[in-house]
Amino acid sequence: MKKILFISFLTCSMSIFGQQEDAWIFLKDKPNESFFLNNPLKMLSQRAIDRRIAQQVMLNNVDVPIDSLYFATLKSIKNVSILGKSKWLNAVHVKAPKKTIDSIFTSLSFTHKIEFADKSLNNLSNKSTRTGYHKKHNNHKNKLNSLTAVFNYGAANTQIKMLNGHFLHNKGYTGKGQIIAILDAGFPEVNTLPAFQRIRANNQILGGYNFADRNTNIYSRNNHGTHVLSTIAGYLKDRFLGTAPDAEFYLFITEIEESETVLEETLWVEAAEKADSLGVDVINTSLGYSTFDNFKHNYSYADMDGKTTFISRGANIAASRGILVVNSAGNSGNDSWKYITAPADAENVISVGAINKDSIIASFSSFGPTIDGRIKPEILALGVNSAVVNATNGNISLANGTSFSSPIMAGLIACLNGKEVVYTKTSNAINAPIKNYFLKKSLIESADKFLNPTAQYGFGIPNFETAYLNYTDSTSSINESTFASIKVVPNPIEKEFSIVGFTNTNSTFDIKVYTILGEVVYQKSASSTSEIHKLNVSRGFYFLSIKQGKLEKILKIIVK
Known part of the structure; x- marks a missing residue:
C-alpha cells in the first residue's frame, strides 16, 4: 500500500528536466471533511452561511478546503511549482515536466486524475472533441479595451435609463446591503480618485487581494478594473453615478495583463472561492478565455459547453453557492473566433453582451449559443461609448466593450437583489439557489427579445421595472400571507x-x-x-x- 508521507524516492526520481507543462492534479477525497462540515465557521464567514440559508443551499464537501497534508506533500516535491489550488474542484495547479507530473499521479495514492492544459497530453477520450485550436494570440485586445473619448455632464444617464435602472434607484434600491466582488486586472487610483471618494469615506471597500502577485496591493496593475468598478461605484456629483453606488466591494486581481496563460483561470477560481467565503452576493468579471500564449492550451468552440474549462466549472460552483455571477460575453464578434469565451459559457453565469445607445448590437459583441445549444449571452447593456471614470486623470470618458456592459448590469442586479422577499420553492424541478432562480427568471423574462432570442442578442435588453414587478409578483402572495x-x-x-x-x-x-x-x-x-x-x-x-x-x-x- 502506498504511503502518502513516504516521498523521499519521489524527491529524487522527480529531478527530471524537460518541457514545463501546466496541469491540474485532481485529488481523490477530503479526509478533513467531517471536521469542517461540523465547524462551518472554520471555512466560511457567518455572512456566507447566512447567504446559504437564504438561498436554501446546504453545505457539502465542495465547501471543504483541500487537505493540508495532501497539499504539503505536493509542495515538497522537487522541480514542481505549485501555482494555485481550488477547494471547489479539489485540484492543485502545478507546473513541471510531463514525466514528473505523470510520476506524481502514479506514485501518490491520493491523486484522482490529471488534466494537462495541453490537451494533446491527456488521454485520447479527452482529445476526441478538441479540434480547431487558434494559434493566433488575440485575447488581450478582446478583454482590455481602451478609452476612446472624453464626456461630460450626465454621462451615465443612457446606460442606466436604457435598462430602466433608475426605477430601482427611485424606489431606494441602490445596492445598500449588497456586497459585490470585482475580479479583474487591477485597480490603480481607486484609492485616490475623487470619483471613489464617496465609497472610501463610507468604508464601502471592504478589502481584496492581488492574486496575480500574491500580495495585498490591490491598487496596482492594469487600470481596466478601475474603469469597470467606476460603472458600478463611481460618483461625481451631478456628473456621474454608478449603477450600485451604495453597495460594498471586494477587489480581486486575477488577470495578468502581460501574459495570457491558464494560470489566470486558476486565480479566478481562487478569488471566487474567497468571495464566497466572505459572503459576497454578486461577482462581476469582465474577463474571458479562449486563446493563450501557448497555442496548445487554446480552447475550441467545442469546449464552450459550460463544463469543460477550469474557470467555467468554478463559475458554476460559485453560482451554486448562491452567488449571482455576472460575466461579459466577450469582444470577439468581429474575429474568426466570434463566440463567447469562458466562463460566459457556464450555465449558471449571467452573460452580458453589448449594444449601442440605439439598442443595436455592437459588432464586436460575442456570439452564442453554447456548443450544447443554450442561449448566450442572455441579456444586453450599453457597451459602445459606455461612460466610465478615466483612471489616468479622473475625468469621465467613453469606453467600448462587453467589459463595461457587464458591470453596468451587475450593479443593477445587485440593486434588485437588495429587495427583501419571502419565497417558496414551488417545484422540486428547481435545481438552483432559490432566490437567485426567481431573480434571474424575472430579469430574463423582462428582456425585449425574450420570446425570440437570437445568437448575438440573446434574450435582449432587460427592463428593470418589469423585472422588479415580475420578481414581486412571484413572491407577493407569500409576502402578504x-x-x-x-x-x-x-x-x-x-x-x-x-x-x-x-x-x-x-x-x-x-x-x-x-x-x-x-x-x-x-x-x-x-x-x-x-x-x-x-x-x-x-x-x-x-x-x-x-x-x-x-x-x-x-x-x-x-x-x-
Whole structure:
C-alpha cells in the first residue's frame, strides 16, 4: 500500500528536466471533511452561511478546503511549482515536466486524475472533441479595451435609463446591503480618485487581494478594473453615478495583463472561492478565455459547453453557492473566433453582451449559443461609448466593450437583489439557489427579445421595472400571507422556543428543523397558537422551515 508521507524516492526520481507543462492534479477525497462540515465557521464567514440559508443551499464537501497534508506533500516535491489550488474542484495547479507530473499521479495514492492544459497530453477520450485550436494570440485586445473619448455632464444617464435602472434607484434600491466582488486586472487610483471618494469615506471597500502577485496591493496593475468598478461605484456629483453606488466591494486581481496563460483561470477560481467565503452576493468579471500564449492550451468552440474549462466549472460552483455571477460575453464578434469565451459559457453565469445607445448590437459583441445549444449571452447593456471614470486623470470618458456592459448590469442586479422577499420553492424541478432562480427568471423574462432570442442578442435588453414587478409578483402572495410576520422566540434559544406571528389562527403548519447539512433534527405539525417546541440538539446554527401547502418560509435559528 502506498504511503502518502513516504516521498523521499519521489524527491529524487522527480529531478527530471524537460518541457514545463501546466496541469491540474485532481485529488481523490477530503479526509478533513467531517471536521469542517461540523465547524462551518472554520471555512466560511457567518455572512456566507447566512447567504446559504437564504438561498436554501446546504453545505457539502465542495465547501471543504483541500487537505493540508495532501497539499504539503505536493509542495515538497522537487522541480514542481505549485501555482494555485481550488477547494471547489479539489485540484492543485502545478507546473513541471510531463514525466514528473505523470510520476506524481502514479506514485501518490491520493491523486484522482490529471488534466494537462495541453490537451494533446491527456488521454485520447479527452482529445476526441478538441479540434480547431487558434494559434493566433488575440485575447488581450478582446478583454482590455481602451478609452476612446472624453464626456461630460450626465454621462451615465443612457446606460442606466436604457435598462430602466433608475426605477430601482427611485424606489431606494441602490445596492445598500449588497456586497459585490470585482475580479479583474487591477485597480490603480481607486484609492485616490475623487470619483471613489464617496465609497472610501463610507468604508464601502471592504478589502481584496492581488492574486496575480500574491500580495495585498490591490491598487496596482492594469487600470481596466478601475474603469469597470467606476460603472458600478463611481460618483461625481451631478456628473456621474454608478449603477450600485451604495453597495460594498471586494477587489480581486486575477488577470495578468502581460501574459495570457491558464494560470489566470486558476486565480479566478481562487478569488471566487474567497468571495464566497466572505459572503459576497454578486461577482462581476469582465474577463474571458479562449486563446493563450501557448497555442496548445487554446480552447475550441467545442469546449464552450459550460463544463469543460477550469474557470467555467468554478463559475458554476460559485453560482451554486448562491452567488449571482455576472460575466461579459466577450469582444470577439468581429474575429474568426466570434463566440463567447469562458466562463460566459457556464450555465449558471449571467452573460452580458453589448449594444449601442440605439439598442443595436455592437459588432464586436460575442456570439452564442453554447456548443450544447443554450442561449448566450442572455441579456444586453450599453457597451459602445459606455461612460466610465478615466483612471489616468479622473475625468469621465467613453469606453467600448462587453467589459463595461457587464458591470453596468451587475450593479443593477445587485440593486434588485437588495429587495427583501419571502419565497417558496414551488417545484422540486428547481435545481438552483432559490432566490437567485426567481431573480434571474424575472430579469430574463423582462428582456425585449425574450420570446425570440437570437445568437448575438440573446434574450435582449432587460427592463428593470418589469423585472422588479415580475420578481414581486412571484413572491407577493407569500409576502402578504401569514408568513410575513412569523418569527422564532427566543432566538438564540437554549432548549425551548415558540413560533409566533401567525395571522391565520385556524391553520396548521409543518415545522421542521434541520442542520446546515440538511439533516432533520426536529419536525412537528403545529397549530397557529404559540405552543412550546423543545429541541435536544448541540450548539450551532440551524434552519427552521415553516410550510403550509406550497408556501414555505426558512428562518435561521441559533442554539446556545
